[in-house]
Ligand code: KIV
């Protein structure tokens with residue numbers, strides 16, 4: 001059996017099912033491009049039947065992202081499969097991923113189908129998908145709680161019907177490693193025709209075991225691992241792919257398998273996913289958390305300075321955490337700035353570069369030493385993944401312990417300056433109210449958070465927030481500035497711009513094409 005493990009990334013599908021995450025089409029394409037740079041083998045770009053936005057997102061990724069298989073998810077019925085094919089067909093390597101639950105709990109309460117009916121639907125779905133493409137994956141949802149006899153029957157039949165990949169999900173994160181390894185081994189031994197398919201696992205993290213379960217599955221015959229960057233996904237999330245990749249890489253002596261991932265792209269991918277989804281990475285998160293390579297104790301620091309490997313099992317450079325020796329500051333020119341961006345792997349259009357350079361110069365007037373993290377934040381802000389309906393022109397705040405917080409704000413729309421003032425129960429509240437008066441959109445703030453991009457009193461403040469209008473769709477906004485109120489205003493305007501853009505997209509779709517946001 002081959003020692004190659006295929007990495008199936010579902011950040012844009014299961015990951016996007018994280019509560020409060022909603023990515024625009026451009027954001028999906030940006031993430032997918034970075035996933036391709038990371039070297040994942042398959043990108044599951046969405047669930048096309050679930051909403052017009054998901055359909056367009058999958059279609060855009062299929063059209064624009066090269067060198068990787070692009071999959072779309074479909075329930076085991078003809079309509080879902082037709083829609084998924086429509087979305088992925090332009091990919092260099094399209095895949096249809098169809099699924100149906102096999103556990104008795106799901107059959108009885110959710111599907112209200114008999115085992116015979118499920119078997120029939122699974123086989124029909126795979127056959128229909130095969131009429132479009134050879135690359136068909138079948139998933140037995142809730143496999144870990146399914147009767148192994150029935151699971152073997154379904155997987156044998158779906159391979160016979162033409163499935164190239166059979167996925168065995170631990171949908172509810174119930175499995176524990178020893179048991180799960182044995183389960184995968186038994187399935188691999190008992191399913192007839194298994195040598196014609198790749199065995200895949202898709203582990204959820206409800207008990208914090210998703211990565212461990214994925215690895216034990218590989219040791220027992222799985223050759224595709226599904227997961228998401230930063231471990232995002234439904235409930236407690238999916239297996240964190242960066243952890244799976246680095247565990248296989250770092251402990252090759254134990255596992256003996258390899259992936260096609262370019263590990264140096266891990267950190268950048270994690271940052272991009274965190275920024276665009278608005279889901280912060282916990283500081284102590286393995287591989288990509290801020291503290292993952294930080295040494296606090298004096299004994300540890302001393303050890304690392306003498307010999308890095310005393311306390312580091314991975315070189316930070318291996319996950320893309322290398323630091324440049326080139327100091328960027330107010331004397332740096334456009335050429336040096338462009339060069340630094342290229343070294344960091346960013347490719348910006350001339351217009352984006354001009355905006356980013358202008359932003360960099362303004363920051364350099366306030367902050368003496370500009371780090372890679374600062375540059376990354378500037379670039380992400382200036383990449384304009386959705387068009388700006390409004391931009392912040394100026395902000396004036398009056399606040400303190402004895403005055404009513406008041407914000408006066410100027411926004412530009414198509415070059416025209418629009419101004420309003422509002423009071424609030426705090427300066428951020430006043431800013432949001434003033435913006436709402438200008439845009440005439442009433443939004444509810446769901447969350448607001450701030451972090452410093454680097455250490456130091458002059459650090460850039462990085463505000464991420466989430467807003468909603470209807471309580472259903474949530475839009476994340478981000479703003480950075482050395483002034484945290486300006487950062488808040490920029491983040492709020494950024495989220496409102498996404499909301500407006502999304503509404504425009506929905507309106508421009510043909511009537512009858514809106515099936516509502518219907519994620520699984
Ligand atoms: O968790 C799960 O079972 C899934 C399937 C659709 C693969 O996400």
Ligand code: ZN
Nearest residue numbers: 014171202234
């Ligand atoms: Zn899942």
